[in-house]
Amino acid sequence: MNVSKDLIRLAALGFVLGMVIGDIMVVAFTASEGMSLAAPELIDEFGELPAIIIQTLLSGVLGCICFGATIVYYKDEYSILAATCIHMVIAFLTLIPISNFLWWTGRVMEGNIVVLAMGICAYVMVWFSVYMSYRIQIQKINEALERRNSGKQ
């Protein structure tokens, strides 16, 4: 596996998808206030067009780092738990400053704690689903090997 080539490919894909996902999330979360493409506080701070451009680019950066960091799942030397923890730390170290800057969490400690708690729950689910998927695959391989061995005898 060519790690650097894969990393660039994942990061580039993450950048474009991050821009779309970030904007959709903000539109969804501001639905009650009339569908805005950026937090009202950010628009007050920078003006509408610059705020939306800044938010779109920073969402892209967030997607780029989070998607790029999924490379840890392809490294054989890390267990699923270790890979999930490394990805979680990288994602949180990027998400917290960006979400504060973009006013996603209202720049208050409670907002950050809620994001952290939701993130940890999401990562536990990710770890569990990846773990179960590998477990099922290994079970299928073992069953196939058993069938093959019993056929030979």
Next chain:
Amino acid sequence: MRKMIPVVAMIGVLVMLIWGYLDSFKYSWLAIMVAGIAIVAISIYEKDRQNKQTK
């Protein structure tokens, strides 16, 4: 088809920004929503195609 995903995403973002710049950002979020729906549709189609191939 899978390679279309980043292209659709970029087009969505560009249309949203140009629409907002030329007219208003009041409804330009529709462009990004349409791009998001298209990306999800392509992903589902590709996943379905891959599942059929592996069977």
